[in-house]
Amino acid sequence: xxxxxxxxxxxxxxxxxxxxxxxxxxxPVRRLQLCESIPLGEHRxxxxxxxxxxxxxxxxxxxxxxxxxxxxxxxxxSGSRGASKKCARASASS
Numbered sequence: 001x002x003x004x005x006x007x008x009x010x011x012x013x014x015x016x017x018x019x020x021x022x023x024x025x026x027x028p029v030r031r032l033q034l035c036e037s038i039p040l041g042e043h044r045x046x047x048x049x050x051x052x053x054x055x056x057x058x059x060x061x062x063x064x065x066x067x068x069x070x071x072x073x074x075x076x077x078s079g080s081r082g083a084s085k086k087c088a089r090a091s092a093s094s
Contacts, residue, residue, distance in 0.1 A: 031051055031052050032049070032050070032051050033050045033051075033087055034047060034048075034049060034087075035050050036087070042062075043062035044061050044062075045059070045060050046058070046059050046068070047060070048087070054070070054073070055071040055072075055073070055087075056068075056069070056070055057069040
């Protein structure tokens with residue numbers, strides 16, 4: 001019984017040390033975020049990227065990426081399901 005207690009105590013100390021020195025405790029805030037991406041086939045895609053409060057429509061192929069448009073800043077839509085806080089989904093009217 002004493003050995004089980006020692007192992008449990010050692011495991012608890014190990015986990016506490018791991019949390020202090022790992023990314024669990026200090027995860028950096030991500031300023032760059034992929035809001036949505038649509039594959040177009042043959043290594044092509046269109047995506048909405050957000051950096052801080054700026055949003056961009058980009059297109060890419062297997063060996064290139066291009067800025068298609070700088071999108072207007074959008075009010076956050078906290079009620080939409082599946083959308084992150086920073087990448088609110090575009091409304092159907094826009």
